[in-house]
Amino acid sequence: MEEKDKPLILVTNDDGITAKGIRTLVAIASKLGNVVVVAPDSPQSAMGHAITINNTLYLKEFTQHEYDHKEYTTSGTPVDCVKMASHEILERKPDLCISGINHGSNSAINVIYSGTMSAAVEAGIEGIPAIGFSLCDYSADADFDASAPYIEKIIKQVLEHGMPKGVVFNVNIPKVSEEPYKGIKICRQANAHWEEEFDKRTNPYGKDYYWLTGKFVNNDKGEDTDEWALAHNYISIVPTQFDLTAHHYISTLNTWEFEV
């Protein structure tokens, strides 16, 4: 039931509709607006900005008894969920799209692999203000309670100020410790990367296979980075864009010789 004068908030994630993180986000959003949930029917972590074009998509209403809003699952990726919400489910453009709360960090270069953030970016591409929330705790039973007031504050600020075209927020929240959170910091994406290692094994039929594993390496000492903020118990917000042009490099490139 849509209450008048309340914003329409689309909630999605990449861990699937039953994950603890999205249930926390739904609870917060329900206090602030009219909620519609469209989320994957199964975990879709690390799907990046994948979309489903070589396969069919299924859409199903998801039964829950806690709220009187509607919830749906799709068989697709987080980006598919946003597209289906915008173009098949919702009658009007939502005022905000929130994605998460992800079980695990999407700071630094992780933003690029993240299904959570790709859903937010997709909403941004469609002109919808959007925020991806991630807690730096991979456990299925992670403690999201301490982050709730901060998430609520960030959502309220976005609803109040709006968001410029071409920008979405990447919000990361430290794992709960004995110390309370120190507050919220506006940051840039740390220049960090993964050092991959492949764990090679042999299956019962004698065929080799691999698991992708890796170690996260941050050599960026900047105190204005998301990694610095998280390491010092701050919640980080990185304003994130999807114009990927390296504008600063265009003038140099124009001096290269490209005659054939």
Added chain:
Amino acid sequence: MEEKDKPLILVTNDDGITAKGIRTLVAIASKLGNVVVVAPDSPQSAMGHAITINNTLYLKEFTQHEYDHKEYTTSGTPVDCVKMASHEILERKPDLCISGINHGSNSAINVIYSGTMSAAVEAGIEGIPAIGFSLCDYSADADFDASAPYIEKIIKQVLEHGMPKGVVFNVNIPKVSEEPYKGIKICRQANAHWEEEFDKRTNPYGKDYYWLTGKFVNNDKGEDTDEWALAHNYISIVPTQFDLTAHHYISTLNTWEFEV
């Protein structure tokens, strides 16, 4: 067999190792360096920056008789291919990674959905100069011949100049027409988007399903965009970055009120 004094070039794509586009790119690369090919064993279009973390990966040598270099397939995404090449197959860091030639455009916002470009971006993250090549022609039998001298020129320029950290190239090539290509243009990513439509059908068992379809809409009139260049029969190069921070918006955001 690695010839000394020749650059080591990693070739990958998202259409799969047997696609006409990658075979053209392998032919060009073989004239310029020592080639190793690591590509998906099946089409992986629109996979974005997806990686395989919830499933096993298979790696297989791919038999071909045209060249004396090695070729491999993986069961994973384009990004998985680059990671496997760097960390499992190659003994040293390649001097260049080229991805493509994609059957279809990766201009404007398509860069974000593109498996071709995600492979190039992954190489860039690992500090390898990288270029994604795409031809604006989706057909399996597309004509790649006219683009070969331009691709060769771009590769040679990158090998000569190197590439700064944090930048990779997104190269798009117009579909072959009666007119020859006008040349190469350095561009920014056009501010265009897709207007989705879902084609709803019913399967033989009475269950509804959807196909994602859409129309590409470009309202960006800029003559410095990749879309303008392609529409005017130029090959476009967009220098592309993976620091997604909207640096210009940080100072504004610092004026918002985030006290809890």
